[in-house]
Amino acid sequence: MEDNGKKKVISLKDIRRDFIVGSETVHALRGVSFDIYEGEFVTIMGKSGSGKSTLLNTLGCLDTPTSGEYYLDGISVRKMSKNERAVLRNIKIGFVFQSYNLLAKTTAIENVELPLMYNPKVSSEQRKQAAIESLKMVGLGDRLYHKSNQMSGGQMQRVAIARALVNNPAVILADEATGNLDTRTSFEILVLFQKLHAEGKTIIFVTHNPEILQYSQRNITLADGKVKEDVYNTNILSAADALAALPVNEED
Amino acid sequence: MNWTNLFKIALKAIANNKLRTFLTMLGIIIGVASVITMLAIGHGSKQSIQSQISKMGSNMIMIMPGAERRGGVRMGGSDMQTLKLSDYQSLKDECTYIAAISPSVSASGQLIFGGNNYSSQISGVSQGYLTIRQLDIDDGEMFDDNDIATSAKVCVIGTTIAKNLFTAGEEPVGQIIRFKNIPFTVIGVLKSKGYNTMGQDQDDVVLAPFTTVMKRINSVNYLQMIYASAITEDQTEQAIDEISDILRTNHKIQDGQPDNFNVRSQEELSSMMTSTTSLMTILLACVAGISLVVGGIGIMNIMFVSVTERTKEIGLRMSVGARGKDILTQFLIEAIMISITGGVIGVLVGILAAYGVKFFAGWPIAIQPISVVMSFAVCSITGIFFGWYPAKKAANLDPIEAIRYE
Structure with a gap:
């Protein structure tokens, strides 16, 4: 799986996904092919109905394609059972959702520990250690025992990102991760993603907001279930600079 | 499967909903306690009748004139003089x-x-x-x-x-x-x-x-x-x-x-006398058993509400790697813990209530270990039985739909 001296984390070959709605067949994906290499920060853009969500579900091993091949970290996913995919998600994928999806009345550390709870190979001591490290990585080292309802939106999303990092996944899948946040907090989260990218993490950021692609390394645009455009960004903007340029008096 | 972790997760979920858990448990507590108390009262009166009869002379035999006739057939006068x-x-x-x-x-x-x-x-x-x-x-x-x-x-x-x-x-x-x-x-x-x-x-x-x-x-x-x-x-x-x-x-x-005569032992008399109390005991136990089933249905009801309410959480758990059977086990553990804890409290309340009846009403009671074991076993089985269907429903949720559930 070596290409250009870099490892392919994700490899899609002619992925098709059909849904049967009543008597009609809806073609959500009509032959999508691309590779994502280790350490890339990729945005996937598309309007609603472009097949963006279906692609995200496929990449996240929540769904299997009707035809085509999908290799995640060299493992073929298409013929996997529901349980096998659950185990694969547990060790290879970190999800970040638009609405954070933290457990209610639960501390930051317990939320971050969650994926490791389903991995019998991790001891409770290792689990706690990994959770603390992840929370430090997202800048919440001082909020370990705060409960989810005692935190701001930005903080909750940081906890969610820490949760996605805790199993040291092959890829982080973010679904509109800044969609529920105000401008300033959105930039703070983008700064965090750029920092994680700089540390070598592979990130896929699905969004419909065209502003965000200026801060990513590569952008794939979907339309009508096909890849319309796949370009590397020659002029990556710094989210930190953008954050500094924001008017200071803006309310959080 | 990682039992310790699933146990912790279930415990946490119960702790997050203390009042609701307690109310659900109340059904089981009342069910188990009433089974134990009713059986204790039933057996108590049976034992007391038996001991009274044996005090009258348990090896007593009665010889009566006339054939043993039942069902309203009148015995003739000559029959009485045999x-x-x-x-x-x-x-x-x-x-x-x-x-x-x-x-x-x-x-x-x-x-x-x-x-x-x-x-x-x-x-x-x-x-x-x-x-x-x-x-x-x-x-x-x-x-x-x-x-x-x-x-x-x-x-x-x-x-x-x-x-x-x-x-x-x-x-x-x-x-x-x-x-x-x-x-x-x-x-x-x-x-x-x-x-x-x-x-x-x-x-x-x-x-x-x-x-x-x-x-x-x-x-x-x-x-x-x-x-x-x-x-x-x-x-x-x-x-x-x-x-x-x-x-x-x-x-x-x-x-x-x-x-043209009829020989009866005291033993027959005693079994005749106790058959009435046995029937009463069975009736009481049935009523109490029904309340146990109602308690079980309460568990099922609450587990359904809980599954629906926590659909999004289930979706999250699945997307971070929980398998169907992990979710099933988690909800099953929750249901069983509610029913077993309810069962333990119910046993204690039942025994207390039985002694309360003895103390305040002066009725004879007899708590049989078998009735304690039985009602406890029944309530554990109730937990599994009534917890299974909601847990299965949770396990079968589609993670894609569950995570977007509002």
Whole structure:
């Protein structure tokens, strides 16, 4: 799986996904092919109905394609059972959702520990250690025992990102991760993603907001279930600079 | 599968919803507690009846005239006269399995002493009656064979009779009381036995020689009943067989013909008496069992609400790697923990309530370990049974839809 001296984390070959709605067949994906290499920060853009969500579900091993091949970290996913995919998600994928999806009345550390709870190979001591490290990585080292309802939106999303990092996944899948946040907090989260990218993490950021692609390394645009455009960004903007340029008096 | 972690997750979910968990548990607590209390009351009254009956003489045998007839068939007058004194004599002489025997004839009427009168019954018996009914003479003495031979006008009375007739505190022994204008000399007073379970006053008795009652009062030549007692309780069956054989020979009954008498043991009486309480116990247990099922349905209901309410959480758990069976186990553990904790509390409450009934209402109780084990087992099974379907529903959720559920 070596290409250009870099490892392919994700490899899609002619992925098709059909849904049967009543008597009609809806073609959500009509032959999508691309590779994502280790350490890339990729945005996937598309309007609603472009097949963006279906692609995200496929990449996240929540769904299997009707035809085509999908290799995640060299493992073929298409013929996997529901349980096998659950185990694969547990060790290879970190999800970040638009609405954070933290457990209610639960501390930051317990939320971050969650994926490791389903991995019998991790001891409770290792689990706690990994959770603390992840929370430090997202800048919440001082909020370990705060409960989810005692935190701001930005903080909750940081906890969610820490949760996605805790199993040291092959890829982080973010679904509109800044969609529920105000401008300033959105930039703070983008700064965090750029920092994680700089540390070598592979990130896929699905969004419909065209502003965000200026801060990513590569952008794939979907339309009508096909890849319309796949370009590397020659002029990556710094989210930190953008954050500094924001008017200071803006309310959080 | 990582049981410890799933257990922690389930515990956390329960802790997050304390009030709801408690209310769900309440159904199980009430169910288990009522099963235990009801069974304790049922068994308690059964045991108390049994012990009362055995106090009356558990190896007592009753021989009655007339075939055993049930279902409203009237027994003919001649049937009532099949037991003769000769039967009593041959039983007394020939039976090897009996320790004591006494004929019994009785008459009702007024007992009169001075200005007092008391309505009662006079029983004509022999000395063996004291052994059979486990009676003791408190004061004076029992009549003897000579009194029987001469149909003497003597009697032994119970304390109730003494209290009602000798209101001025006279010494009963030696006094003369009248029954149907026949004067009887009181020669003895029985030791008090109090009331039996059926509410009969066991001290409301007057015993006289059976010959006296037969000749002087009733003017009959047949017996109303014969009492006997087996040597030991285990020999009751043999004694009954022996008595039947002797009586069939005496009455010249051919093989295949029905008996014209009826032999009953106290054991039969006891099982007859306890069958009523057994039925009551079963009814009480059924009512209590229904409340246990209702409690179980409560668990199922709450688990369904919980699954729906936590759809998004289930979706999240699945997307971070929980398998269907992890989710199933988590919800099943929750349901079982609710029912088992409810069961433990229910057992304690049930035992407390049973003792409360004993203390405040004075009813006899008997807590049987088997009923505790049974109701506990039933409530655990209830937890699994009623928790399974909601847990399965949670496990079968599609993570894609669950995570976007609002």
